[in-house]
Every structure is written in C-alpha cells, then in structure tokens.
Amino acid sequence: xxxxxxxxxxxxxxxxxxxxxRCSPKSGHDTVSWYQQALGQGPQFIFQYxxxxxxxxxxxxxxxxxxxxxxxxxxxxxxxxxxGDSALYLCASSPDRNRSPLHFGNGTRLTVT
Amino acid sequence: AxxxxxHNHHVILSEAASLELGCNYSYxxxxxxxxxVQYPGQHLQLLLKYFSGDPLVKGIKGFEAEFIKSKFSFNxxxxxxxxxxxxxxxxxxxxxxxSYIPTFGRGTSxxxxx
Numbered sequence: 001x002x003x004x005x006x007x008x009x010x011x012x013x014x015x016x017x018x019x020x021x022r023c024s025p026k027s028g029h030d031t032v033s034w035y036q037q038a039l040g041q042g043p044q045f046i047f048q049y050x051x052x053x054x055x056x057x058x059x060x061x062x063x064x065x066x067x068x069x070x071x072x073x074x075x076x077x078x079x080x081x082x083x084g085d086s087a088l089y090l091c092a093s094s095p096d097r098n099r100s101p102l103h104f105g106n107g108t109r110l111t112v113t
Numbered sequence: 114a115x116x117x118x119x120h121n122h123h124v125i126l127s128e129a130a131s132l133e134l135g136c137n138y139s140y141x142x143x144x145x146x147x148x149x150v151q152y153p154g155q156h157l158q159l160l161l162k163y164f165s166g167d168p169l170v171k172g173i174k175g176f177e178a179e180f181i182k183s184k185f186s187f188n189x190x191x192x193x194x195x196x197x198x199x200x201x202x203x204x205x206x207x208x209x210x211x212s213y214i215p216t217f218g219r220g221t222s223x224x225x226x227x
Contacts, residue, residue: 004156033214042117042203042217043157056212090157098213099145099164104157 004105021076025093032074035090115140119218134189136204146187147205196227
C-alpha cells in the first residue's frame, strides 16, 4: 500500500487537450509535490503545495498548474498538451516542507498522441 | 542550483555479487542525501537517508551508503545482492538553500540474475 493514491493510473490524450490528475496524500501529510518522470530519467520537480498554496515551482511552463484542497488532496492540470508531456506523473507527500523523505504514489502514465 | 549525477545507468550482476552505485552531487552547502528504490510495478520508496552524524548509514534490506563530503559523493553499497534487488535506484539531495526540494539523479537500473 503506497499510502499516497493517484488517479487515474493511465491516460491517453490528444495534443492540445487538457488533463487533470489527482492525488491523495498519505495520512498525516500536509505537503504535496508533483514530479514528471520521462522514460529513462529521474523525477523532475514541477511544484509543491502547502496550505492550499503553491510554495515552490520547478522549471515548468504555466501550462502546468495545480491546486490543493482543504483535505490536503491535490490536482495537477496540464493545458494545451504537447507530445513531450508524455511521461509518468508522480505525486509525493511529506509531513513537512523541510528535509523529511518523500512518500510517492504509483503515478499516472500520461500518453499524448 | 543543486544537481545529482549517477554514473552507472545500467548494472547487471549475478546473485551474491557485491554492488556499488555511484552518486555525486554539486552543492557547496549543507545537504541531506537519499537513496530511493523502485521495484518493478511498485512506487518509489525510501531506501536510506543521511542528515548528519556518522557518514556511514544503513538502510533496509542490507543496503548502506557512505557520505564523503570531500568528494561530494553518497555511494550505495550492498555486499551480496539478491535477485529481489532488481529495481531502479535513484539518488536524491535536498538542501536548505534549495528550500528542501529534492533533486533526483537519472537513476540506475539494476538487474540481478539468479
């Protein structure tokens, strides 16, 4: 059991469409981060949410946006999908915004055709 | 900005062989170091971490890692691998100067033949 749950597990979209991915953090965790993992690469940081606000952001365009709800769950939205957005999207939660290790979900595999 | 390099992208070993996976980072200040593992079909999970103190840290399943500050390295070791160690291994670093956002290496794919 990952503790962190993500949905859906797989998704196929067409270029130009929009997608929403969802994440429920591990119980007791209030900080959620999103990562993009391309094939053969390590996870790349997209952004972090805490107290319903985006706190940190990686080098991703504004097409990537998110939201955190009062129950700490989170969404990742990607607009105007490009072929290059095809990747595994990982959600990770932690009990704080300091040095605590991340707890990851199983990810959502997004394919853009 | 911090960066992490994992020099071994693919490693193939036989059971009982010894393992060492390299990890180097670039950041001049205080760092926290992690190794994560992803077994086939499973989520990324923590293998071990280093915050401070004894530079030799022990993790789950017989893994250990040594922090060598002068070499900016945090290599992962296991004296005798098992078939069940087949997985992807990721080194990561976070730092107060980087708002504790972890930076990951590109990973090492380990295949252990029985």
